[in-house]
Amino acid sequence: MNREQQVLDRIERVRRRKATVREERITLAHGAGGQATHTLIEAIFLEAFRNPMLAPLDDGALLTLEGERAAFTTDCFVVSPLFFPGGDIGDLAVNGTVNDLAMCGAVPRHLSAGFILEEGFPVADLRRITASMAAAASAAQVTIVTGDTKVVPRGKGDGCYITTAGVGLVEQPSALSASAARVGDAVLVSGPIGEHGAAIMLARGDFDIEAPIASDTAPLHGIVAELLDALPGQVRTLRDATRGGVATVLNEVARASEKAVILEESAIPVRPEVTGVCELLGLDPLYVACEGRFVAVVAAEHADRALDLLRRHPLGGDAAIIATVAADPAGLVLLRTAFGGTRVVDVLVGDPLPRIC
Amino acid sequence: MNREQQVLDRIERVRRRKATVREERITLAHGAGGQATHTLIEAIFLEAFRNPMLAPLDDGALLTLEGERAAFTTDCFVVSPLFFPGGDIGDLAVNGTVNDLAMCGAVPRHLSAGFILEEGFPVADLRRITASMAAAASAAQVTIVTGDTKVVPRGKGDGCYITTAGVGLVEQPSALSASAARVGDAVLVSGPIGEHGAAIMLARGDFDIEAPIASDTAPLHGIVAELLDALPGQVRTLRDATRGGVATVLNEVARASEKAVILEESAIPVRPEVTGVCELLGLDPLYVACEGRFVAVVAAEHADRALDLLRRHPLGGDAAIIATVAADPAGLVLLRTAFGGTRVVDVLVGDPLPRIC
Numbered sequence: 001m002n003r004e005q006q007v008l009d010r011i012e013r014v015r016r017r018k019a020t021v022r023e024e025r026i027t028l029a030h031g032a033g034g035q036a037t038h039t040l041i042e043a044i045f046l047e048a049f050r051n052p053m054l055a056p057l058d059d060g061a062l063l064t065l066e067g068e069r070a071a072f073t074t075d076c077f078v079v080s081p082l083f084f085p086g087g088d089i090g091d092l093a094v095n096g097t098v099n100d101l102a103m104c105g106a107v108p109r110h111l112s113a114g115f116i117l118e119e120g121f122p123v124a125d126l127r128r129i130t131a132s133m134a135a136a137a138s139a140a141q142v143t144i145v146t147g148d149t150k151v152v153p154r155g156k157g158d159g160c161y162i163t164t165a166g167v168g169l170v171e172q173p174s175a176l177s178a179s180a181a182r183v184g185d186a187v188l189v190s191g192p193i194g195e196h197g198a199a200i201m202l203a204r205g206d207f208d209i210e211a212p213i214a215s216d217t218a219p220l221h222g223i224v225a226e227l228l229d230a231l232p233g234q235v236r237t238l239r240d241a242t243r244g245g246v247a248t249v250l251n252e253v254a255r256a257s258e259k260a261v262i263l264e265e266s267a268i269p270v271r272p273e274v275t276g277v278c279e280l281l282g283l284d285p286l287y288v289a290c291e292g293r294f295v296a297v298v299a300a301e302h303a304d305r306a307l308d309l310l311r312r313h314p315l316g317g318d319a320a321i322i323a324t325v326a327a328d329p330a331g332l333v334l335l336r337t338a339f340g341g342t343r344v345v346d347v348l349v350g351d352p353l354p355r356i357c
Numbered sequence: 358m359n360r361e362q363q364v365l366d367r368i369e370r371v372r373r374r375k376a377t378v379r380e381e382r383i384t385l386a387h388g389a390g391g392q393a394t395h396t397l398i399e400a401i402f403l404e405a406f407r408n409p410m411l412a413p414l415d416d417g418a419l420l421t422l423e424g425e426r427a428a429f430t431t432d433c434f435v436v437s438p439l440f441f442p443g444g445d446i447g448d449l450a451v452n453g454t455v456n457d458l459a460m461c462g463a464v465p466r467h468l469s470a471g472f473i474l475e476e477g478f479p480v481a482d483l484r485r486i487t488a489s490m491a492a493a494a495s496a497a498q499v500t501i502v503t504g505d506t507k508v509v510p511r512g513k514g515d516g517c518y519i520t521t522a523g524v525g526l527v528e529q530p531s532a533l534s535a536s537a538a539r540v541g542d543a544v545l546v547s548g549p550i551g552e553h554g555a556a557i558m559l560a561r562g563d564f565d566i567e568a569p570i571a572s573d574t575a576p577l578h579g580i581v582a583e584l585l586d587a588l589p590g591q592v593r594t595l596r597d598a599t600r601g602g603v604a605t606v607l608n609e610v611a612r613a614s615e616k617a618v619i620l621e622e623s624a625i626p627v628r629p630e631v632t633g634v635c636e637l638l639g640l641d642p643l644y645v646a647c648e649g650r651f652v653a654v655v656a657a658e659h660a661d662r663a664l665d666l667l668r669r670h671p672l673g674g675d676a677a678i679i680a681t682v683a684a685d686p687a688g689l690v691l692l693r694t695a696f697g698g699t700r701v702v703d704v705l706v707g708d709p710l711p712r713i714c
Contacts (some may be wrong), residue, residue, distance in 0.1 A: 007469075025680045029705075029706070029707045029708045032708030032709075032710070034704070035704045037601075064369070070524070072469060072502060073469065074503055074504060074520070075505045076471040076472070076505045076506070077473065078507045110429055112429060112431035114432065114433040114471075114520040145429060146429055147431060148431050148433045148520075150435045151711070153711065156514065157513065157514060157515075161473055161509075161518070162432065163471040163473075163520035165471075165520075167427070167429055348386075348389055348392060349386070350386045350389065350393075351385040351388065351389030351393075352389075354389065354510065355507075355510075357511065
């Protein structure tokens with residue numbers, strides 16, 4: 001066989017090559033940028049996220065943004081375990097970034113996804129994760145338009161870490177910020193708290209506890225858009241209560257606005273199963289992460305309207321007014337307990353719930 | 358001391374609290390979203406990246422984009438070692454995303470940065486990395502406007518992984534793509550190849566080789582803008598030759614355009630030190646990563662102009678025309694060796710250089 005024939009044969013082989021990942025586990029070669037990387041991208045990522053902006057596999061995606069104001073955010077996901085009741089790292093990574101955009105008052109549009117995979121990670125798991133990301137993206141009406149994959153050697157990662165970034169459009173200019181809270185404002189939470197964190201703790205199997213708790217992971221831009229549309233200029237702050245829970249969000253509001261947040265213990269919605277698990281684990285649900293709940297600071301006179309609106313939405317069934325903004329003690333969150341006492345709700349010290357998201 | 362006095366004392370303590378990271382090493386608490394996370398963000402990230410869009414520390418950053426077309430890209434960085442001659446993971450992460458935007462023909466504007474830190478990582482190293490990112494961002498005229506930090510337990514990471522995403526503006530609509538190469542086009546490389554990869558291999562200290570090789574990490578948007586401005590519509594493809602090197606980029610061009618790329622071995626610029634190290638390590642410089650070089654496919658009649666322009670730029674001193682685009686063998690890269698032979702330059706199989714970026 002002469003050289004030319006060899007070359008022609010090679011061409012035929014290249015052309016016939018179908019993008020199929022034959023390996024069952026991720027190898028360093030999948031991160032090397034060569035053939036294995038190409039195959040992985042085509043067979044797994046393109047297959048799951050198929051859209052015209054991603055398809056050219058150029059170095060970035062070109063977006064057409066009709067507005068002049070855009071929001072931009074990023075989140076890293078290192079949750080353990082990767083799969084848990086109610087979701088997995090994939091939909092968590094999509095919803096987390098969708099929600100951060102929603103909290104800026106933006107309509108989420110495009111996501112990027114960066115994967116840091118550990119050598120030996122099962123390809124089937126990656127497939128399951130990307131399918132879950134694709135479903136979450138579709139539900140949230142966003143497209144995953146660009147990405148990157150690196151593989152680290154065994155023992156230098158933990159299966160799969162995902163970093164998503166997102167771009168959204170800000171249609172209505174607003175000054176949403178944790179610093180915008182004013183004295184008298186009402187603080188609402190969009191549903192019962194602590195479910196994601198409790199679900200993850202149970203899924204780890206470190207405790208001999210079983211309880212019917214699933215992660216609340218969900219995209220919040222729809223419910224947020226309804227709130228912003230109904231009450232233009234009356235919503236001061238939006239924050240999703242993820243890592244650190246509602247207590248952390250309220251502390252961020254108190255500090256940024258230099259106001260006090262006075263929280264009513266009896267008003268905080270927590271499902272009995274979550275209360276039970278938290279008691280067993282010695283956790284305060286106020287600090288336990290949600291992935292589908294947000295805190296809204298709303299002008300007092302519109303609080304009831306906001307509450308009514310949230311409760312009519314499928315993701316806001318148990319919404320509640322849980323706190324008010326006061327002048328003093330500025331910078332602090334005070335909890336009025338069910339027994340009439342008062343205590344400071346501080347920010348977390350230490351990490352009672354590592355790798356919750 | 359009564360309750361009220363206690364609360365007032367707490368307020369004073371909170372107010373006096375200055376953002377200083379007292380720990381020498383990263384702990385899980387730095388990733389928990391509580392006090393330690395806040396302190397880390399304020400003392401390290403805000404301090405390094407200080408800009409008005411990042412400062413509010415809301416869930417995302419609001420951008421004002423004057424154009425309608427934006428480019429969006431992401432890259433994960435897992436380079437080992439974190440510090441190497443010519444740079445570190447920090448400027449690599451900034452330049453890498455700046456360059457991906459430049460390769461889309463965009464003017465880089467805003468970056469996000471997601472950090473996955475391993476418990477025990479020295480805070481001093483994080484400070485050094487963020488300082489390097491800030492300097493690179495300033496040099497590339499981009500702002501780091503949003504970010505996230507997670508901490509994973511010891512043995513579940515390797516010090517510091519960074520995922521950057523970037524948004525840039527596309528001022529001149531263009532159809533830059535690996536698929537746009539046409540028969541007869543010239544292929545240029547902007548400088549000598551393989552320096553980043555060779556520098557990393559040597560920095561690992563696994564080989565008893567010393568050579569004066571530094572990473573070529575650099576922001577390429579300036580030199581690219583000059584090329585695009587001078588030759589509107591004449592540049593078909595731009596790709597930075599990172600992981601997988603120039604050989605991988607040329608294969609991407611060949612496959613996406615369904616053309617052949619005919620490479621002249623004698624024309625490829627490689628510094629003698631890099632050639633020497635590659636020979637010792639059994640590597641082909643064509644596959645070794647650059648972080649400050651790009652490949653441009655340019656209409657034949659403008660190739661000399663492009664070459665002249667690149668060579669006048671500080672980052673393009675040794676630019677060269679290294680290949681031409683032909684019709685056959687479509688999808689393949691052929692190398693004409695210095696001895697008159699021809700061989701196929703395939704895409705990488707396996708990973709000879711893991712964690713190069």
